Amino acid sequence: MFKILGTGHCLPERTVTNDELSTFLDTSDEWISKRTGIKVRHVITDETLSGLAASAASGALEMSGVRAEELDLIIATTGSAEKTVPGIGCMVQKLIGASCPAFDISSACSGFLMALDVATAFFKSGRVKKMLVVSAENMTRFVDWTDRSTCVLFGDGAGAVVLGEGDNLLAIKMHTHGDFDTVGINGPKGNSPFETVDRPERNSCTFMNGQETYKYAVGAMSDDLVEVAALAGISVEDIRHIVPHQANLRIIMATQSKLKIPMERFCTGIEFLGNTSSASEPIVLDIENRKGRFKEGDIVAFTAFGGGLTDGGAIYRW
Numbered sequence: 001m002f003k004i005l006g007t008g009h010c011l012p013e014r015t016v017t018n019d020e021l022s023t024f025l026d027t028s029d030e031w032i033s034k035r036t037g038i039k040v041r042h043v044i045t046d047e048t049l050s051g052l053a054a055s056a057a058s059g060a061l062e063m064s065g066v067r068a069e070e071l072d073l074i075i076a077t078t079g080s081a082e083k084t085v086p087g088i089g090c091m092v093q094k095l096i097g098a099s100c101p102a103f104d105i106s107s108a109c110s111g112f113l114m115a116l117d118v119a120t121a122f123f124k125s126g127r128v129k130k131m132l133v134v135s136a137e138n139m140t141r142f143v144d145w146t147d148r149s150t151c152v153l154f155g156d157g158a159g160a161v162v163l164g165e166g167d168n169l170l171a172i173k174m175h176t177h178g179d180f181d182t183v184g185i186n187g188p189k190g191n192s193p194f195e196t197v198d199r200p201e202r203n204s205c206t207f208m209n210g211q212e213t214y215k216y217a218v219g220a221m222s223d224d225l226v227e228v229a230a231l232a233g234i235s236v237e238d239i240r241h242i243v244p245h246q247a248n249l250r251i252i253m254a255t256q257s258k259l260k261i262p263m264e265r266f267c268t269g270i271e272f273l274g275n276t277s278s279a280s281e282p283i284v285l286d287i288e289n290r291k292g293r294f295k296e297g298d299i300v301a302f303t304a305f306g307g308g309l310t311d312g313g314a315i316y317r318w
């Protein structure tokens with residue numbers, strides 16, 4: 001399997017508070033804070049998503065002491081791609097000066113974990129010795145800014161890990177429950193002269209049934225943590241730190257109370273990040289890693305859910 005050799009992240013410069021949102025939306029800091037825990041988010045303006053992703057990757061490479069030319073593979077994850085083609089992984093490859101193959105995974109907010117699962121297979125087969133996983137999202141470019149029920153939830157950013165050979169990943173398990181309606185991002189309208197029906201739903205915007213997503217998220221996160229702990233041969237109490245997908249503080253707290261895990265074991269950044277989709281876990285991982293939170297031997301769990309519907313968990317020994 002693998003070992004994490006370095007972590008990195010990059011956030012856009014511009015921050016937007018809940019109060020600023022309430023200047024053009026019928027919302028309030030009180031509503032957003034109480035329902036989600038979000039106070040402020042970073043919003044992309046003149047930056048590019050590939051630029052953010054490359055900066056996160058460079059930070060992770062620097063920490064790991066690995067040079068871009070040494071990478072055997074780059075897996076990028078995004079649900080809010082800068083271009084449909086080329087993939088963001090290919091753009092990062094060019095920007096950091098790597099020469100290895102690169103490809104993207106589109107698995108919404110579970111993308112980072114899905115990439116770690118794929119990475120596991122590459123390491124197991126002996127085809128890679130060092131690789132980069134980079135997750136980058138600019139969801140604020142894919143929300144309807146007149147829809148207060150979705151646009152207040154999201155933020156932008158990128159996070160990355162450099163992986164090398166090792167046996168630190170103890171278990172990983174992903175799930176998909178194919179679903180068209182609960183949460184997603186519509187495709188673009190296009191301008192084909194052969195279209196016969198007007199499809200106003202093709203507006204490149206995020207749609208979500210908030211309450212269904214909430215219920216799914218709490219069930220999936222807690223079930224996945226229990227499942228991967230069992231696969232790793234440990235109990236949930238042995239988990240020292242949990243890096244959950246940052247979608248809503250209430251989802252994290254409900255998972256915490258269901259599993260009776262002390263809240264301080266959860267790594268959270270939702271207050272100042274908003275939901276950065278697949279980038280949320282590597283961003284929070286890097287922030288906490290640079291603070292020195294993780295000590296050698298600590299058991300760290302990951303858990304995520306997202307559009308697809310997809311979810312999963314992983315257990316890692318630091």
Ligand code: ACO
Pocket residue numbers: 026027028031032035036108109148149150152153183208209210211213214217247248251275277305306307
């Ligand atoms: N400001 C003020 N009022 C609002 C806002 C807002 N930003 N948004 C909605 N409301 C109103 C609604 O219109 C509704 O008003 P009404 O009672 O007059 O009809 C009221 O607030 C309650 O709305 P609900 O949707 O029932 O609010 P709920 O308590 O379910 O909270 C929320 C909404 C925060 C979205 C919650 O359902 C949730 O967190 N769901 C999970 C979301 C999630 O995890 N998304 C991530 C998945 S997507 C991904 O990760 C890619």
